[in-house]
Amino acid sequence: xxxxxxxxxxxxxGLALGAAASGCVTAPGASGAASLDSLAKAKGMRFGAAVxxxxxxxxxxxxxxxxxxxxxxxxxxxxxxIIHPAPGVYNFAPGDRLVDWAExxxxxxxGHNLLWNHPRWxxxxxxxxxFGADPRAGAEALLREHITTICTHxxxxxxSWDVINESIxxxxxxxxxxxxxxxxxxxxxxxxxxxxxxxxxQAMLVYNDYMNWTADSANHRDGVLKLLHGFKxxxxxxxxxxxxxxxxxxxxxxxxxxxxxxxxxxxxxxGMGYQLLVTEFDVNDNNLPSDPATRDRAVADYAKxxxxxxxxxxxxxxxxxxxxEDGRSWLNNFRPRPDGLAKRPLPYDxxxxxxxxxxxxxxxxxxxxxx
Ligand code: XIL
Numbered sequence: 001x002x003x004x005x006x007x008x009x010x011x012x013x014g015l016a017l018g019a020a021a022s023g024c025v026t027a028p029g030a031s032g033a034a035s036l037d038s039l040a041k042a043k044g045m046r047f048g049a050a051v052x053x054x055x056x057x058x059x060x061x062x063x064x065x066x067x068x069x070x071x072x073x074x075x076x077x078x079x080x081x082i083i084h085p086a087p088g089v090y091n092f093a094p095g096d097r098l099v100d101w102a103e104x105x106x107x108x109x110x111g112h113n114l115l116w117n118h119p120r121w122x123x124x125x126x127x128x129x130x131f132g133a134d135p136r137a138g139a140e141a142l143l144r145e146h147i148t149t150i151c152t153h154x155x156x157x158x159x160s161w162d163v164i165n166e167s168i169x170x171x172x173x174x175x176x177x178x179x180x181x182x183x184x185x186x187x188x189x190x191x192x193x194x195x196x197x198x199x200x201x202q203a204m205l206v207y208n209d210y211m212n213w214t215a216d217s218a219n220h221r222d223g224v225l226k227l228l229h230g231f232k233x234x235x236x237x238x239x240x241x242x243x244x245x246x247x248x249x250x251x252x253x254x255x256x257x258x259x260x261x262x263x264x265x266x267x268x269x270x271g272m273g274y275q276l277l278v279t280e281f282d283v284n285d286n287n288l289p290s291d292p293a294t295r296d297r298a299v300a301d302y303a304k305x306x307x308x309x310x311x312x313x314x315x316x317x318x319x320x321x322x323x324x325e326d327g328r329s330w331l332n333n334f335r336p337r338p339d340g341l342a343k344r345p346l347p348y349d350x351x352x353x354x355x356x357x358x359x360x361x362x363x364x365x366x367x368x369x370x371x
Pocket of ligand 1: 076244280330
């Protein structure tokens with residue numbers, strides 16, 4: 001495991017008005033009384049969040065997730081380095097803990113991910129694995145075992161899988177060069193989707209990536225479109241595109257240009273017949289001033305623009321945030337603010353108080369068309 005991998009790793013809690021786990025809440029200052037999941041459901045969607053291992057020991061975190069969410073996803077515990085830490089060794093306990101917890105609370109778990117086809121994130125033992133005299137056959141055997149073992153373990157308990165994560169290079173728009181593409185060529189993705197369909201016939205199969213609406217993401221968007229067209233042409237069983245949606249609030253945004261680019265992208269994806277999911281939403285506030293109230297307002301306004309446009313596509317079926325409260329955001333480690341202040345990218349703050357971003361998400365569900 002490389003050093004960049006960090007695998008280890010009641011203020012306001014609302015007045016529950018409804019008895020159900022996804023029931024209604026009243027948030028002081030909030031304009032409505034419904035949970036994010038119930039607002040999503042009213043439009044034929046679901047709302048959820050990523051949950052990390054340490055969150056399962058945090059009653060405050062779990063209470064918010066129980067109240068707001070109809071879907072959860074493991075932040076790390078279904079990823080290869082954790083679930084398959086050595087050849088032939090599977091470690092299901094951490095991922096099972098979240099799935100068991102979700103089921104006890106009537107929340108649907110989704111799976112992330114079967115293959116993160118990105119050199120930085122492939123488990124070191126896999127990156128150095130000897131595929132033998134016939135590398136294609138060796139790589140296929142390893143992938144088949146990995147995907148089939150995990151999908152069989154969970155069966156119908158996981159309703160959708162990110163089969164492939166981040167396989168397109170954001171700069172070139174080409175397939176990333178990994179131990180698997182070297183052994184199998186770009187067909188590695190087709191192979192994984194076919195294998196996942198066989199092993200998890202009931203699950204929605206998703207290609208998940210972080211292309212977004214900014215001008216510097218044009219090659220990434222084009223590369224993903226090319227990939228999706230190829231899947232269609234070859235009859236590869238891919239049901240949906242996961243829009244990670246790690247967006248960065250920028251005071252100088254040219255909304256007209258970004259919205260036009262995003263519309264063109266989503267039109268083309270929808271035109272091919274794919275469903276859409278917002279899988280990892282959060283709002284990077286690096287370009288915003290330090291004052292928390294100013295930042296929170298700008299984050300919420302930027303998010304609302306992005307979500308209004310994205311959720312206007314009735315192909316979007318789920319919206320998940322990458323964590324629920326600021327203190328646990330991966331962005332604090334991966335993209336620290338230049339001024340060193342803690343970031344505020346999520347719907348709740350580190351003291352478990354709802355922020356304007358929570359209301360922006362709620363308003364976006366209210367404004368979205370039914371599906
Ligand atoms: C991140 C986790 O949040 C971190 O804890 C971990 O160290 C690295 O991965 N895109 C993805 C997610 O698809 O899996 C990443 O999660 C965030 C970016």
